[in-house]
Amino acid sequence: MDKLVITIARSYGSGGRTLGKMLAAELNLKYYDQELLRLASDASGISESLFGQVDERIKNTSLFRISKSLYKGEVIPPESDDFVSDDNLFNYQAKIIKELAQEESCVIIGRCADYVLKERKDVLRLFFYAPLEECIERERNLSGGSDKDIIKKIQRIDKKRSEYYKYYTGKDWNDARNYDFCLNTASMSYEQLVEVVKSYIETYHQTKSK
Numbered sequence: 001m002d003k004l005v006i007t008i009a010r011s012y013g014s015g016g017r018t019l020g021k022m023l024a025a026e027l028n029l030k031y032y033d034q035e036l037l038r039l040a041s042d043a044s045g046i047s048e049s050l051f052g053q054v055d056e057r058i059k060n061t062s063l064f065r066i067s068k069s070l071y072k073g074e075v076i077p078p079e080s081d082d083f084v085s086d087d088n089l090f091n092y093q094a095k096i097i098k099e100l101a102q103e104e105s106c107v108i109i110g111r112c113a114d115y116v117l118k119e120r121k122d123v124l125r126l127f128f129y130a131p132l133e134e135c136i137e138r139e140r141n142l143s144g145g146s147d148k149d150i151i152k153k154i155q156r157i158d159k160k161r162s163e164y165y166k167y168y169t170g171k172d173w174n175d176a177r178n179y180d181f182c183l184n185t186a187s188m189s190y191e192q193l194v195e196v197v198k199s200y201i202e203t204y205h206q207t208k209s210k
Helices: 016-027 035-044 048-053 063-069 086-103 132-143 147-169 190-209
Strands: 005-010 030-032 106-109 123-129 181-184
Touching: 005 016, 016 030, 016 106, 016 190, 030 035, 030 086, 035 048, 035 086, 048 086, 086 106, 123 190, 132 147, 181 190
Parallel strands: 005 106, 005 123, 030 106, 123 181
Antiparallel strands: none
């Protein structure tokens, strides 16, 4: 397989993280999710715990600052007062994402990777979603809890992911136009879903090679 970087955005309860892991294993690709925080910490010297506090969410800020916060591809130097700002923590994660995409084929989960890598031609941008009922069932089987509490959790997490994406990209997280392929994960097993994505990747490569 030619070099390929797969980015995955996913609604909570869609099974996107599990699918990403299975897809990476099936295609023999490196898989990056939480490890991005450690790599960004190593590169910047900033505590990994700080990266964890703002991972895929924004805090203590306003969406009205979007025009100033849009990712521009630069990191803030250590001598700046803003070196450990939330925006610079994102910048360092983006820096790592760009370096990984340059070096190897891989699967990258979340963190606006589709936008960070928007200039690259070897990136396939996926979005996984599912109806609320399906997300509730997955979360119930995974963690338990009442449907009422599960619905609140799903809505809270998806809201944070949507705000995070809007804050750094200026775009709507669930807009299909941001992605190459959007897949409803309901009514299929993980194995079947992986085969669907693999089939799309084959078609994608054939189209690219023409």
